[in-house]
Amino acid sequence: xxxxxxxxxxxxxxxxxxxxxxxxxxxxxxxxxxxxxxxxxxxxxxxxxxxxxxxxxxxxxxxxxxxxxxxxxxxxxxxxxxxxxxxxxxxxxxxxxxxxxxxxxxxxxxxxxxxxxxxxxxxxxxxxxxxxxxxxxxxxxxxxxxxxxxxxxxxxxxxxxxxxxxxxxxxxxxxxxxxxxxxxxxxxxxxxxxxxxxxxxxxxxxxxxxxxxxxxxxxxxxxxxxxxxxxxxxxxxxxxxxxxxxxxxxxxxxxxxxxxxxxxxxxxxxxxxxxxxxxxxxxxxxxxxxxxxxxxxxxxxxxxxxxxxxxxxxxxxxxxxxxxxxxxxxxxxxxxxxxxxxxxxxxxxxxxxxxxxxxxxxxxxxxxxxxxxxxxxxxxxxxxxxxxxxxxxxxxxxxxxxxxxxxxxxxxxxxxxxxxxxxxxxxxxxxxxxxxxxxxxxxxxxxxxxxxxxxxxxxxxxxxxxxxxxxxxxxxxxxx
Numbered sequence: 001x002x003x004x005x006x007x008x009x010x011x012x013x014x015x016x017x018x019x020x021x022x023x024x025x026x027x028x029x030x031x032x033x034x035x036x037x038x039x040x041x042x043x044x045x046x047x048x049x050x051x052x053x054x055x056x057x058x059x060x061x062x063x064x065x066x067x068x069x070x071x072x073x074x075x076x077x078x079x080x081x082x083x084x085x086x087x088x089x090x091x092x093x094x095x096x097x098x099x100x101x102x103x104x105x106x107x108x109x110x111x112x113x114x115x116x117x118x119x120x121x122x123x124x125x126x127x128x129x130x131x132x133x134x135x136x137x138x139x140x141x142x143x144x145x146x147x148x149x150x151x152x153x154x155x156x157x158x159x160x161x162x163x164x165x166x167x168x169x170x171x172x173x174x175x176x177x178x179x180x181x182x183x184x185x186x187x188x189x190x191x192x193x194x195x196x197x198x199x200x201x202x203x204x205x206x207x208x209x210x211x212x213x214x215x216x217x218x219x220x221x222x223x224x225x226x227x228x229x230x231x232x233x234x235x236x237x238x239x240x241x242x243x244x245x246x247x248x249x250x251x252x253x254x255x256x257x258x259x260x261x262x263x264x265x266x267x268x269x270x271x272x273x274x275x276x277x278x279x280x281x282x283x284x285x286x287x288x289x290x291x292x293x294x295x296x297x298x299x300x301x302x303x304x305x306x307x308x309x310x311x312x313x314x315x316x317x318x319x320x321x322x323x324x325x326x327x328x329x330x331x332x333x334x335x336x337x338x339x340x341x342x343x344x345x346x347x348x349x350x351x352x353x354x355x356x357x358x359x360x361x362x363x364x365x366x367x368x369x370x371x372x373x374x375x376x377x378x379x380x381x382x383x384x385x386x387x388x389x390x391x392x393x394x395x396x397x398x399x400x401x402x403x404x405x406x407x408x409x410x411x412x413x414x415x416x417x418x419x420x421x422x423x424x425x426x427x428x429x430x431x432x433x434x435x436x437x438x439x440x441x442x443x444x445x446x447x448x449x450x451x452x453x454x455x456x457x458x459x460x461x462x463x464x465x466x467x468x469x470x471x472x473x474x475x476x477x478x479x480x
Contacts (some may be wrong), residue, residue, distance in 0.1 A: 005164060006071040006099040007123045009252065011312060017252040018294055021285060022069035024252035025101075027076055027265070028061050030054070030089070031258060034078040036105045036127075037141025040171055040211055042203040042266050043078065052258035053083050057276065059092070061256045064280040066096035072123075074101045076255075076266075081108035087116055094120050101125065103169060105140065106152030114159035124161060125195055126152045128168040130176040130183055138175060153192060167193040173211040177221060184225050184243075188232065196225075196243035198333065200267045200318045215240075219335035239309055240334050241316035250293035250317060254284060264289055267318010268327050270371045288447060289372060292328060292413075293317060301415040302330035303340040326370050328413070351376055354411035356418055357404060360385055363397075364404045364443070367412050376405035378441040393435040398470045399426040402459045405443040410478055421478035424454075429472030433463070440464040453479050 009017075009024050017024050031053045032043055065073060073093045080086055081104050090100045099121055106126040117124050128149045129139045136146035149168075156166050168187050172180055180196065187194045198218055199205055205212070213221075222238040229236065229244060236244045255263040260276040262283050263269055272290065273283030284290050292299045296314045304315055315331025323332045325347030330337055332344055348366040355362055360383045369375035378401060380387070386397035393401075403423040411418045435441065445459040455478060460471040 006121075007101055007164065009071075014248055014251050017069070020069070021281075022252070023065055023254070023284075024070060025072045025074055025249075026061060026065035026068075026070050026253060026280075027074040027255040028058065029076045029078075029255060029257045029266075030058050031080070031083050032078040033082050034105070035082065035107060035142070036079065036145070038105075038127075038139060038171075038204070039141065039208040040139070040173060040199045040203075040205045042200055042205075042269075044203055049078075051083075053085060054258050054260070055085075057256070057258060057260040058085075058089055060260065060275050061280075062089075062092055062096055062098075064275055066098055068281055068284075070098055072099045072101050074103070074253075076103055079105055079108065081113065090116065090120050090122065099123070103127075104152070105145070106149040107142075107145065109152035109155055111155055111159070114155045114161070117156065117165075118159040118161060121165070123165045123167065124156055125167040125169045126156070127170075128153070128183070128187075129170050129173075130179040131186060132176075132179060135175055135179070139171070139173065153190075157190075157192075163191040163193050166191075167195040170194065170196045172196060172198050172213060172218065172221060174213050175211060177213050177217065180221055181224050181228070185228065188229075194243065195245075198241045198316070198319075200241075200316065200322060202267065202269065202318070202322045215333050215335040215338050218333070237309060237313075239313050239315075240331065241319065246312055247316060248312065248314070250290065250296070254280070254290070256280075264293060264327070265318055267316065268321045269318075272372050286448075287372065288449075289327060296328075299328055299413075300330070301326070301328050302343045302345070303337050304330035304334070305415075307336055309336075325368075326412075328370075328415075348377070349412065351405070351408040354408040354416065354418070355404060356407075359383075362404065363401050364408055367408055368442070369444075370409070370412065373444055373446050374409050376408055376443045376445075378405070378443060380435060380437050380439045380441065382437050384437070387437055391437040393437075393439075395431045395470075398429060398431065398435075398461065398472075399423055399474050401441075401461070402443055402445065402457065402474055403476060405459075406445065406447075406455070406457050406474070406476055407478075409445075419478040421476055424475040424477055427473045427475070429470060429474075431470050433467050433469045435461070435463070435469050439469075441469070453477050 093100045101123040103125045133146045226238045260274045261271045262273045272287045315334045320329045320331045321327040330344045348368040351364040364378045366377045448456040461469045
């Protein structure tokens with residue numbers, strides 16, 4: 001890849017962006033409306049979904065991405081061409097010195113749009129899942145979708161879009177997997193760049209699990225495509241989730257939706273901030289999740305950590321998160337992990353496995369959620385040494401309960417390494433409701449790391465009735 005190409009990034013481009021805390025791209029989902037019903041789509045909206053385009057969000061996203069050095073904005077949907085302000089958005093992106101990459105199902109592409117894409121040097125990625133019309137319709141949920149995609153590609157090529165600017169997007173499923181190699185060759189021969197990817201187990205796919213393809217079958221497809229490309233002088237490693245490409249987007253990109261909420265990507269679908277409330281630069285700099293993913297070589301867990309391709313591959317982080325609940329887990333759908341599933345932990349996990357404490361001192365039970373806001377469960381056992389004679393937990397034990405939850409989370413975060421630490425101070429702790437024997441508790445917490453080895457943890461403890469029993473802050477020091 002040419003490092004001057006605004007759409008594709010070399011390993012050196014990515015390393016420099018990480019070192020300088022910059023972006024190379026930003027994905028912008030400014031409307032979820034869609035006129036297709038693809039059964040594997042991560043989104044669930046359709047034409048009945050209200051328009052969500054927000055000009056303030058779009059403007060802020062473009063301006064903040066440009067300030068962070070982004071080369072391109074990737075427009076996602078829904079279907080971006082349903083938005084009548086698409087042209088104005090593309091112009092605004094160009095005015096800020098960036099390029100536009102648009103993912104479209106192709107049904108609304110016309111000569112006017114094709115000329116606009118050419119004029120503003122856009123890249124357009126058109127959905128094309130196979131060359132069989134009935135199968136294509138099944139994978140889009142609408143009739144005549146193949147003809148519309150082929151017509152869109154023809155119009156865009158007629159307008160002058162070359163192989164760097166025109167792509168065809170294919171999602172590999174059980175329905176089209178036998179046609180993928182033929183389609184790849186078809187596109188290569190026509191100077192249309194293939195953009196082939198595997199499915200992420202979320203959204204509508206959860207209702208259509210029959211579309212999933214087993215990892216070893218995916219390996220066979222990837223390797224057959226690799227071998228064909230090698231005969232054409234194109235050489236690449238076969239690794240998921242993208243064919244002939246690497247996904248390291250968490251090092252240089254993020255996703256902003258129509259409300260301004262920021263997500264690591266469409267697969268890691270939990271909010272880490274909002275650009276109308278805090279600058280994108282601050283959100284990305286302070287997010288523990290983003291920093292973990294940028295430092296994936298040290299932080300990733302399980303067999304992915306020791307893989308020979310680990311330096312420039314972390315599988316699909318979205319797939320890992322959706323299937324395990326842990327964005328740092330090894331990718332369960334990578335064929336290199338097919339015989340290593342027992343080494344990939346799936347939430348919830350036993351919290352006591354990550355603690356030096358032993359019963360009856362240990363109070364926490366399971367780690368149930370790992371993201372910006374983390375959750376650990378606890379059960380107040382009858383032999384809990386902090387219970388009073390009336391069966392009510394002493395309020396002085398709440399900081400210890402939270403500290404145990406924090407210690408278990410920290411050890412899980414570092415793949416089982418138990419760091420030495422201590423509870424320094426509890427602040428603004430409010431005890432709002434008695435915690436009693438046999439109560440089932442959820443301790444939710446967020447972390448800040450203001451100084452090396454020092455952590456500020458904000459917490460809330462709720463019981464099985466969703467009543468808040470306590471909240472506040474604790475400071476802990478963890479070394480290791």
